[in-house]
Amino acid sequence: MLYLKKYLTEGLIQFTILLSLIGVRVDVDTYLSSQLPPLREIFLGPSSAYTQTQFHNLRNTLDGYGLHPKSVDLDYYFTARRLLGEVRSLDRLQVPSTELSAWLVHRDAEGPVVSSPQSGSSSGIALENASGGLEEVGNPEGSAMRGNGSLDQGYVQESEENLGAVAPEDSNELHNDSRSNNLTKEDIDLIDILWRQDIDLGAGREVFDYSSRQKEEEEEEEEKKKQSEEEEPTGDGWRNGLNQLGEGPLPSLVDRTALSLQECLRLLEATFPFVEETEFPGSVFPVLEDSSEEGPFTSSSQGPLLSPLLPETDSPLDREQQWQDIMAIMDLQDMEVNEAADPSFNTSSASSSSGVDMGSLTDFSLSAHTPINQDVSLHQASLPSCSQDFPGGFFNPELGSCPMEAVGAGPPTALLCLSSGNSSDVNSTFGATNLTDVLLPPRLNGSSNGTGLPDPLTGLLEEALLDEISLLDLALVEGFNPAQASRLREEFDSDSGLSLDSSQSPASPSGSETSSSSSSSSSSSSSSSSFSEEGAVGYSTDSEAVDFEEGGAVGGCYQPEFSKFCRMSYRDPSRFGHLPQLEHVAHNHTYNLAPSPTDQSPAPGGVGKKGAGREKQQLQQDFLDKQQSRDERRARAMKIPFSNEKIVHLPVEEFNELLSKHRLSESQLALVRDIRRRGKNKMAAQNCRKRKLDTILNLEQGVEALRRDKARLLREKVEFVRSLRQMKQKMQSLHQEVFSRLRDESGRPYPAGEFSLQYGSDGSVLLVPRRLRDEQQQPSRKPEKKQKEKKK
DNA sequence: CTAAACTGTCATGCC
DNA sequence: CCGGCATGACAGTTT
Structure with missing residues (x-):
């Protein structure tokens, strides 16, 4: 119970704060583990290049970092997991109280009770708490706490860096109405990178001005929404608990909470003025309705508000996929900024494609450092119904493991909300018109019809848009997330070199050095891979020594071949050793290899001197029986006078010469040929498997490369469309000027x-x-x- | 103990 | 035809 208590009092708060800072739902199992993986792995995860068949290793590195499956620490780890599960089952009642106290410090009471249906329980509410109420809570400080603080600091700095307007204290004042309003506008102007250039060109600002114009109206509508929200039978524990609290002994607290939530909603609605409908279940997508009309949402009818192309029957996964795809357009542009701001994220290894957990971690890191995502998190946090009321939504337990998907779904939400809200096309569809709206400022879009703009240009523009749409549809069909792919690609770049190197580059000189200098004390696989081991280890006769020497002499001829095969066959694990995810590949299959003569060196000397040495030699002989391969044992049993290594690796001429040199019986000859055949086949099999793995890895890289190219093309296309839009604008102005003269x-x-x-x-x-x-x-x-x- | 991964071996086809 | 390689399939071993 110590763990439980500890986590309830500290870990849970920290967990909540962390979640709130991030704004997304994150699997915090790793955070609560005492054996925290390196931060880089938390954020980026190990490379997935070799994770295809390294699941047990992944498990060791991801869940229980560095934990051996049989390690006693594993018990600790699983205990922590179990306790965390219990904590999670309780947090829906525990977390709100904690956060309520934080809000008490900061907020004035006003407004009715509002319930937050966020199942994550913290990502939605704790945004204020984490940033503003954190100090007030007097949270027991700890290392994790400081870590959160640093993360918060990092977030603020990131915000400053990218937004240029958010002072650190602003994050603590996020709940302030006036400030939040200003902050919201600045956020919108500066975060929304897609519009940045348009803003520079003086276009697209109306969209954001609209948010402020509708602020009061939204506040009124907010009341309706909250009322309808309370009527929502989502049955979420958070909300229920909050409602229960509201009905119970803490009405004032609830009021304050409601205020906080209300303000949070208001803030977000000011930021994304058309996302109100996201409160309703199944309406994650914005209402494609002219927002200039009366309030876009009504508490009674929700179905008609849904997009025509997005019926409620759409699976959440599809919607989420669409969100991601739409988001890619923005995210790709955003990436450039982030890459410049935080180049360390390019050094990560690809993992999202294969490791779900690592993908989540990687994405989490991205989300934590992406200004857009921050705001999106804010958005989603304040409108948790996107995940909560939406079965299998962004924070679906299955999909929720990938916070980037959750986060990534946000920007298009904002964009689509903005664009669709200003679009005069009530029947606009998600896939086409909204994208058009995204690409073209609604003002320009709306004016394109009645300005007498040249048809060719309009046609070209439409064609481009159609192509864009088709491209995006293609992306949707393929379930392709350009942003993710591009991120992965960026991360993969650092990894691909290793992959290629491991698969194609010749073995490093250190490999042969290690092979030859296998005089280590232990009889590890590396030492046993030495060529000298093959000197018929079991033999204590002179012939063995002769063979050994002979092998050394002959080695000049076949040594290259052997070195090659030796590296291929036995050195490969060590070659992969420099890859973190392969360091755990500790298969010790030295049973087929005999220890190097250096390991046997005590035996020859001690044989003639002491009886104890003979016993020792016998023990080693027994040990060798276990270490040797079957063919080696057979060869020893058949008194084959040369090593299996030579049998296998000698060129056929020298091999025949060797056979002719020794008078061997038929059975011996057959065994020798079988040994050679099996040895050859063994190496062939190893090569084959290695080739297969390389092929898979190369295919993965190819897929990633193609995805990145596709994302790049998509981004370029967006640029072209934007350029076309600018040309269109200029054309229009010129047209008007000429016509007026x-x-x-x-x-x-x-x-x-x-x-x-x-x-x-x-x-x-x-x-x-x-x-x-x-x-x-x-x-x-x-x-x-x-x-x-x-x-x- | 089980499942998964790894490895060796055989059969087969191809060069 | 032989030797060697490549590879699927199977079984044993290791994790």
Whole structure:
């Protein structure tokens, strides 16, 4: 019970704080383990390059870091896990009280009770608590606590670095209304990297201004939502517990909590002004509805608000996948910033593709350092229904193990909310129109129809958008997350070299050195892999020594081949040893190899001197019986006068010469040939398996490379679309300018409703009546009134 | 003890 | 035809 108590009092709080700081649901088993893996592994995870068949090793490294399966520490580890499970079962009642106290310090009471359905229990609520109430709580300080503090600091710094406006104390003031509002706007302006360039160009800001314009309106609507929210029979323990508290002896606390939540919601709604509907179950996706109309959400009807293409029957996984794919467009751009800001994350090893846990850890690290994701976490934390009310949603226990998915789902939420909210197309669909909205500012999008913009450009733009959409659809079909793939690729870069090296590069000189200098005291596999071991170890006769010497002489001929095979066959594990995930591959299959003569060195000397030496030799002989392979034992039994190594590795000519040199019986010859055949086949099998593994690894790398290329192409396409949009904008302004300067014979401007400009392929600009242009589908060559040459 | 991974061996096909 | 290699399949061993 000590553990339980300890975790309840300290670990749980720290856990909560950590979660809140991160803003995502994270599997904290590793955090509560005393044998914490290195931070780098927590964040990045080991390379997955070789994890395909190293599950037990992964288990050792991931869950119980460095724990041998039979280690007594494993009991401790599992005990910790079990206790953590108990803690988790209790946290829904324990956590709120803790956090409530924190809110008491900071908040003024107002507003009704609001329930937070976050099953994670902390990611939603603790955002305030972690940042603001942390000091007030007087949490028992500890190493983990300091770690959280450092993480918090890191987050703030990251925010500052990327947002340029968030002071450290702001994070503690996140609950402040005015500040949060300003912060929200700045966050939006600065975090939303997709719009950054548009902002520089003076476009897209309306989207964010809209959030402030609707603030008061949202506050009112918030009440409705909370009321409907209370009516939601989600049955979440957090919420229930909170409600119970509200009904019970702590109404004021609940009020304050409600206020906090309300403000949190308000903050987030100000940040993402169109995400209100995400509160409702099954409506994780934003309401594709013109937000300029009346309040987008109603407490009564939820179904009609759903996107036409996203019926409630959509599986959560599909939706999540779509979110991720949409997010990729933003995330890819965001990556550049993050990479520059935190290059250490590029040195990680790929893991997400194979290791779920490590993927979560890796993604967690990304989320913790990605400003966008931070805000998204904030968003999701404050609107926990995205996960809670959504069966199998972002925080689904299965999918929840990958916080990046949860986090990654956020930015598109914001984007889509923003874009769809301003889109006049009520029937816009998620896959197409929303993407269009994402790519094109709604203002431009809406104006593209009535400005008389040249058709060719519009067509080109539409084509590009269609291609974009199709590409994205392809990504959706393939379940491809460009962001993740790209991240993985970035992480993989540091790893691919090793993989390639391990599979293709020649063995390092150290390998042969180790092979030859196997004079280590232990009879490990490395020492036994020495060539000298093969000198018919069991033999204490002169012939053996002769053979040994002979082998050394002959070795000049076949040594290269042997070295190659030796490395291939026996040195491979050590070659892989420099890979962290392979250091645990400790297969000791030295049973087929005899220890090196250096291990036997005491035996020859002691044979003639002492009887004890003879006994010792006998013991070693018995040991060798166990160490030798079957063929070696057979060879020894058949008195084969040379080593199996030579039998196997000698070139066929020398092998035949060796056979002819020794008068061997038929059985001996057959055995020798069998030994050679089996030895050859053994190496062949080893090579084959190694090749197979390399093929798999290369395929994995190829897949990752293709994914990265695909993500890059997608990103480039987004850039092109943006560029097209800018051109379109410029074109429009030029069009207007030219048109406004046109005068007819009497010096009057042409009415915009009757005339329009047409652009010829040769750069000519024609002023044509609109009705004429409408009649003629293609731009005619016959100018009606005027022709002007303009230079583009 | 079991499952998974690893390894050796055999059979077979190909060069 | 022989030697060698590659590989699937199987079984034994190790973790």
